[in-house]
């Protein structure tokens with residue numbers, strides 16, 4: 001069993017690398033953002049609630065997101081492991097994640113942190129907004145808000161995991177070609 005957190009700011013390439021890693025390792029990919037977007041598409045109550053926050057670049061409240069993560073885990077009882085993309089994003093989510101893993105007798109193997117400069121993030125997200133149709137990628141203020149939320153509430157988790165995992169926290173230069181980044185990730189994971 002292998003459990004990996006792919007960490008990084010919005011637009012750092014977590015989703016892209018998670019997909020590549022998932023097919024390489026046959027792990028399940030859990031993206032909280034994707035689950036919220038599916039719920040929005042299907043007009044569920046959860047989707048309606050999440051959209052209120054996502055459209056302006058705020059985080060969906062912790063209780064909602066933690067419940068969602070827990071029920072996503074239940075969907076794959078036979079899993080070989082998970083790639084977590086977009087979770088945890090706050091210190092309370094990280095604590096809830098620890099408790100959930102303890103309860104399920106699971107262990108977190110590593111955190112891979114993608115590092116990308118702010119200018120590059122904004123440029124990538126605006127570009128993605130043109131092709132993906134994602135509302136939160138189409139407005140520069142919303143993008144800047146998401147980056148600010150990341151800086152204020154999420155980036156602190158780097159020191160949390162650095163302390164907790166020590167040798168299993170890896171910083172990766174995410175401002176290169178997708179394939180070069182994936183080579184690094186793949187070699188870290190396969191040497192683990």
Ligand code: ADP
Nearest residue numbers: 010011032033034054058059060065086087089
């Ligand atoms: P990005 O990383 O580009 O912002 P995501 O798909 O990961 O894209 O997230 C999109 C939005 O979904 C976030 O801005 C936030 O509103 C919501 N979201 C996703 N994951 C979480 C989470 N763990 N906690 C709270 N909100 C979340």
